Amino acid sequence: MAGSHRGGQGATIYSVAELAGVSIASVSRVLQGSTAVSERTREKVLAAVEQLNYVPLSAARSLAVRHHEAHGLVLPELTGPYYAELLLGFETRAAEHGHSVVLLLAEGKKDLGRSVRQLATRVDGLAMLGSASIPEDVVMSLHGSKPVVLIAGDAHLGVEAIGAENAHSAQEIAAHLIGHGRQRLLFVGDPGASPDVRDRYHGFVLAHEAAGRAAAEPARIAFRESDGTAFADELLSAGDRPDALVCANDELALAIMHRLQDRGLDVPGDVAIVGWDDVMTARYVRPGLTTVRQPVHELGALAAERLHERVSGGEPHEGLQVLPTSVVLRESCGCAPRATRHTDH
Amino acid sequence: MAGSHRGGQGATIYSVAELAGVSIASVSRVLQGSTAVSERTREKVLAAVEQLNYVPLSAARSLAVRHHEAHGLVLPELTGPYYAELLLGFETRAAEHGHSVVLLLAEGKKDLGRSVRQLATRVDGLAMLGSASIPEDVVMSLHGSKPVVLIAGDAHLGVEAIGAENAHSAQEIAAHLIGHGRQRLLFVGDPGASPDVRDRYHGFVLAHEAAGRAAAEPARIAFRESDGTAFADELLSAGDRPDALVCANDELALAIMHRLQDRGLDVPGDVAIVGWDDVMTARYVRPGLTTVRQPVHELGALAAERLHERVSGGEPHEGLQVLPTSVVLRESCGCAPRATRHTDH
DNA sequence: CTGTTAGCGCCTTCAT
DNA sequence: ATGAAGGCGCTAACAG
Numbered sequence: 001m002a003g004s005h006r007g008g009q010g011a012t013i014y015s016v017a018e019l020a021g022v023s024i025a026s027v028s029r030v031l032q033g034s035t036a037v038s039e040r041t042r043e044k045v046l047a048a049v050e051q052l053n054y055v056p057l058s059a060a061r062s063l064a065v066r067h068h069e070a071h072g073l074v075l076p077e078l079t080g081p082y083y084a085e086l087l088l089g090f091e092t093r094a095a096e097h098g099h100s101v102v103l104l105l106a107e108g109k110k111d112l113g114r115s116v117r118q119l120a121t122r123v124d125g126l127a128m129l130g131s132a133s134i135p136e137d138v139v140m141s142l143h144g145s146k147p148v149v150l151i152a153g154d155a156h157l158g159v160e161a162i163g164a165e166n167a168h169s170a171q172e173i174a175a176h177l178i179g180h181g182r183q184r185l186l187f188v189g190d191p192g193a194s195p196d197v198r199d200r201y202h203g204f205v206l207a208h209e210a211a212g213r214a215a216a217e218p219a220r221i222a223f224r225e226s227d228g229t230a231f232a233d234e235l236l237s238a239g240d241r242p243d244a245l246v247c248a249n250d251e252l253a254l255a256i257m258h259r260l261q262d263r264g265l266d267v268p269g270d271v272a273i274v275g276w277d278d279v280m281t282a283r284y285v286r287p288g289l290t291t292v293r294q295p296v297h298e299l300g301a302l303a304a305e306r307l308h309e310r311v312s313g314g315e316p317h318e319g320l321q322v323l324p325t326s327v328v329l330r331e332s333c334g335c336a337p338r339a340t341r342h343t344d345h
Numbered sequence: 346m347a348g349s350h351r352g353g354q355g356a357t358i359y360s361v362a363e364l365a366g367v368s369i370a371s372v373s374r375v376l377q378g379s380t381a382v383s384e385r386t387r388e389k390v391l392a393a394v395e396q397l398n399y400v401p402l403s404a405a406r407s408l409a410v411r412h413h414e415a416h417g418l419v420l421p422e423l424t425g426p427y428y429a430e431l432l433l434g435f436e437t438r439a440a441e442h443g444h445s446v447v448l449l450l451a452e453g454k455k456d457l458g459r460s461v462r463q464l465a466t467r468v469d470g471l472a473m474l475g476s477a478s479i480p481e482d483v484v485m486s487l488h489g490s491k492p493v494v495l496i497a498g499d500a501h502l503g504v505e506a507i508g509a510e511n512a513h514s515a516q517e518i519a520a521h522l523i524g525h526g527r528q529r530l531l532f533v534g535d536p537g538a539s540p541d542v543r544d545r546y547h548g549f550v551l552a553h554e555a556a557g558r559a560a561a562e563p564a565r566i567a568f569r570e571s572d573g574t575a576f577a578d579e580l581l582s583a584g585d586r587p588d589a590l591v592c593a594n595d596e597l598a599l600a601i602m603h604r605l606q607d608r609g610l611d612v613p614g615d616v617a618i619v620g621w622d623d624v625m626t627a628r629y630v631r632p633g634l635t636t637v638r639q640p641v642h643e644l645g646a647l648a649a650e651r652l653h654e655r656v657s658g659g660e661p662h663e664g665l666q667v668l669p670t671s672v673v674l675r676e677s678c679g680c681a682p683r684a685t686r687h688t689d690h
Numbered sequence: 691c692t693g694t695t696a697g698c699g700c701c702t703t704c705a706t
Numbered sequence: 707a708t709g710a711a712g713g714c715g716c717t718a719a720c721a722g
Contacts, residue, residue, distance in 0.1 A: 010490075012699060023709045028701055035702095038707060053486060058467035059413065060699030062404035063714045070447070070467070077433070084429040088422070091450050095460070100467065102415070102447040105436050119445065122403035122415070141398055145355075225625075251625075258629055280570075280596075281626040284603050357715055368693045373717060380718095383691060405715035408698045 011052040020048035031056065070100040071307050072123040074116060076132040077107040079224075080251055081279050082296055083129075086151070089300025090127065097308045099124070106132040113138040120146055125307035127151055130163075131194035147310035149303050154195050155320035160310075162302050164294040165325045166196055168345045170203025171210070173274050173292060173327050174246055178211050180334040182244035182272055188231065188256070189248025190220040197248045200276065204246055216242070223248065228255030236263050243271050244333075250275035250282050250291055257289070257332065268334040278328050287337075288330030295323045356397040365393035376401065415445040416652050417468040419461060421477040422452040424569075425596055426624050427641055428474075431496070434645025435472065442653045444469070451477040458483040465491055470652035472496055475508075476539035492655035494648050497541050500665040505655075507647050509639040510670045511541055513690045515548025516555070518619050518637060518672050519591055523556050525679040527589035527617055533576065533601070534593020535565040542593045545621065549591055561587070568593065573600030581608050588616055589678075595620035595627050595636055602634070602677065613679040623673050632682075633675030640668045 017024040022041050029037050030045045037045075048054070062068045071094050075083050087103070094101045102123060109115050113135045120126060120142055128134055130153020142148050143159045155161040177185055185208070191201040201218050208215035221227045228251065235241060235256075247253035253275030257267050267273055267287060275282065275291040282289035302323070310316060326344045329335050362369040367386050374382050375390045382390075393399070407413045416439050420428050432448070439446045447468060454460050458480045465471060465487055473479055475498020487493050488504045500506040522530055530553070536546040546563050553560035566572045573596065580586060580601075592598035598620030602612050612618055612632060620627065620636040627634035647668070655661060671689045674680050 013701095014699080024700080025702080025709060026707085029708085032701075036707070041708080053462075055462050055466050056701095057408075057699055058463075059404045059407035060714095061701075063402075063408055063716090064699080064701045066714070068404065078429045078436075079433075081426075081429075084423045084426075087448075088424075088450065091423075091448060092453060095450070095454065100447050100449070100464065102445050103432075103436060104445070105433065105440070108437060109440065115440070117398075117400050118403075121400050122445065254625075254629055280599075280624075281629050284599055284626050285629050286631060358717095359715080369716080370693060370695095370718085371691090374692085377717075381691070386692080401717095402715055405698090406717075408700090409715080409717040411698070 011054040013054075013056065016045065016048040016052055016054050019052060020044040067124050067311065068100075068122055069098060070102055070123045071304060072102050072104060072119045072126040073303075074104040074106060074119070074126065074128040074132050074134065076129055077105060080249070080277070082249075082277055082294075085296040086129075086300040089297035089302075090304045091300075093301040093304035094308075097304070099304070099308070101304075106134070116142070124311045125149070127303040127307060128153075130154065130161075131196070147307055147316070149306045149310075151299060151303050152194070152196050158316070160306055160316045161320040162299060162306065163196070163320060163322050164296075164299060165322045165345045166199035167203035167206065169292045169325045169327050170200040170246070171207045172203075172345070173290070173333075174204045174207035175210065176290075176327070176329070177244045177246070177272055177274065177333060178207065178213075180244075180268075180272065182334070184216070184240070184242040185244045185246060186216055186242035187218040187246045187248075188221065188228075188252055189218060190222065191218055192220070193223070193248075200246075200248060221252075223252060225251050225255040228252040229259050232256045232259035232263075235260070236265075241271065245271060245273045247273065247275045250277045250279040250289060253289055253291070253332075254279075254281055254285060257285070268332055272334045273332045282328075283330070287332045290328065290330045290333035290335065292325050292327045294325045299323055356399040358399075358401065361390065361393040361397055361399050364397060365389040412469050412656065413445075413467055414443055415447055415468045416649060417447050417449060417464045417471040418648075419449040419451060419464070419471065419473040419477050419479065421474055422450060425594070425622070427594075427622055427639075430641040431474075431645040431648075434642035434647075435649045436645075438646040438649035439652075442649070444649070444653070446649075451479070461487070469656045470494070472648040472652060473498075475499065475506075476541070492652055492661070494651045494655075496644060496648050497539070499540050503661070505651055505661045506665040507644060507651065508541070508665060508667050509641075509644060510667045510690045511544035512548035512551065514637045514670045514672050515545040515591070516552045517548075517690070518635070518678075519549045519552035520555065521635075521672070521674070522589045522591070522617055522619065522678060523552065523558075525589075525613075525617065527679070529561070529585070529587040530589045530591060531561055531587035532563040532591045532593075533566065533573075533597055534563060535567065536563055537565070538568070538593075545591075545593060566597075568597060570596050570600040573597040574604050577601045577604035577608070580605070581610075586616065590616060590618045592618065592620045595622045595624040595634060598634055598636070598677075599624075599626055599630060602630070613677055617679045618677045627673075628675070632677045635673065635675045635678035635680065637670050637672045639670045644668055 013024045017027045125147035127149045150161040152163040187204045191198040205215040257273045278291045278293040358369045362372045375387045470492035472494045495506040497508040532549045536543040550560040602618045623636045623638040
């Protein structure tokens with residue numbers, strides 16, 4: 001049972017115990033700070049730990065204490081600043097609580113359900129995006145065995161959920177467009193793609209109802225830039241062109257705006273365009289893109305916080321907590337240049 | 346030793362063995378596919394596994410097999426598309442090999458060394474960005490005990506390193522600017538911040554030497570947009586303004602360009618600007634930003650691949666492998682509109 | 691082919 | 707205050 005004393009690699013609790021001339025129990029004690037230890041042994045142990053560069057093997061510790069000090073985060077993908085920011089907020093807060101984060105990207109996984117269950121095996125709790133399309137039964141089977149928090153998803157059968165406000169800001173931004181005198185608004189994005197988009201379209205419809213008008217059917221296209229570009233081309237060749245586009249996210253809005261401009265259209269003159277997320281490009285482009293900003297970082301941090309509460313024995317919060325968003329008015333909606341102001345929700 | 350049969354939560358190898366009416370060894374066998382098992386028991390086990398929704402506890406398995414089926418990735422931060430893309434490539438490839446990825450963000454960690462060592466405790470190998478400023482001794486202590494690959498860092502004392510080409514493309518882009526008749530080029534970014542920036546500045550100097558000119562000292566500013574904006578203001582009030590800026594990354598280039606334009610300068614008329622990374626904004630902005638594109642995704646994937654090779658018993662590759670980059674010519678350098686073309690390195 | 695058993699490294703009562 | 711010993715869940719010999 002002699003431990004190899006060279007480098008922190010193979011150092012085990014046994015090797016430090018041996019080096020320090022004490023029992024492994026004592027080593028564990030000073031490291032866990034659980035029970036009192038004599039100053040004498042504490043010093044010897046610490047010295048040995050230092051010399052051997054010892055760090056307890058996480059798997060062994062996990063097995064013994066029956067938890068992992070780690071959280072899982074499953075994201076659909078990683079394009080655009082949204083997910084990165086969310087991940088950042090999550091990792092930061094998780095780390096503050098001493099938790100590692102193991103990441104799972106849904107995109108491209110052949111058997112997502114299996115991947116998630118496998119992930120669940122090495123963490124204390126999971127946070128997942130509603131748009132990651134995790135099989136419903138997988139979520140439910142996890143829930144009950146491990147803390148689960150859904151981000152930007154619906155509050156399902158009792159699983160904790162958090163998200164950013166959507167409907168109100170959508171209604172506001174659509175109403176804003178109508179206020180600018182726009183007559184034919186079009187919602188660009190697929191409400192079926194995620195709860196977020198669904199709620200945004202809902203707000204869009206509400207704004208129309210409030211104005212005594214009927215909302216047009218949404219243009220159900222995907223999120224990527226290429227989809228936006230293709231859509232812009234369609235728009236160009238279509239007969240009755242809308243004079244305002246409410247896009248499900250900024251990537252879409254930007255791609256469409258860029259293409260339209262290239263083809264000689266004036267934005268916002270010929271057509272106003274607004275998006276969602278307030279990505280970096282939104283403020284660099286001309287005209288500046290009017291959009292709605294979400295507290296993405298906070299959302300990530302909140303998810304980590306909730307998980308922490310849960311593994312610490314806390315009760316799950318009920319229903320869905322929604323974080324406020326704010327619409328950022330720039331010029332693409334028809335506002336006068338530099339009229340930048342925000343409205344909170 | 347009776348297992349709780351409700352839900353996959355507490356299901357252990359014992360509970361499935363009991364349910365299936367076999368020994369735990371048999372369960373392990375069919376799950377590991379190691380030794381042959383009779384069709385009869387295999388079926389019983391599989392049925393029990395299915396019914397109990399059993400997945401082996403990763404910690405227990407890790408302890409027994411002495412590896413984790415997970416890789417660690419330590420990034421300095423997560424702003425901009427660079428890290429996200431790298432992470433994406435890494436996670437994707439890691440997942441293909443059946444490895445989980447646990448992420449560690451260096452920024453804001455009080456005791457990075459400890460965090461990294463702690464991370465090392467739950468993974469089979471680590472990949473880290475050269476710019477994450479991991480203490481040298483920590484890297485070296487890890488190296489030798491676990492596979493380590495450095496991304497965009499220097500090939501240190503035998504640790505495996507990979508990166509994207511920097512000097513050549515920097516030299517080319519600087520020469521390109523000189524070819525446009527620019528007289529006073531300025532490099533914006535701190536060569537001391539990372540090996541990448543250092544190498545880029547080196548190429549910048551090389552281009553000057555090749556043209557029989559002396560390169561100016563770099564403007565040593567940080568990476569963020571705010572730094573760029575502040576720098577642009579400085580430039581505006583300075584007496585002898587450069588007529589071409591080679592920026593260490595696109596965020597910087599974009600921020601500077603935007604501010605300069607706001608203040609009435611013409612880009613590239615008054616000053617040409619080029620950047621690095623080819624972020625999304627680079628192609629949306631007017632004029633389009635000339636920049637150099639790096640195979641970031643591939644870099645991440647390669648890192649994961651190398652780690653996989655190593656944990657599979659492969660020998661570490663020697664020296665530093667560099668992936669080719671390509672300069673993307675748009676208009677901010679002085680090229681005529683739409684003259685988009687690439688040059689590979 | 692299958693069951694029994696000895697660890698993997700660590701934490702934690704339980705005695706001392 | 708300290709050591710001895712059992713157990714966390716799983717894998718891998720080792721016997722049958």
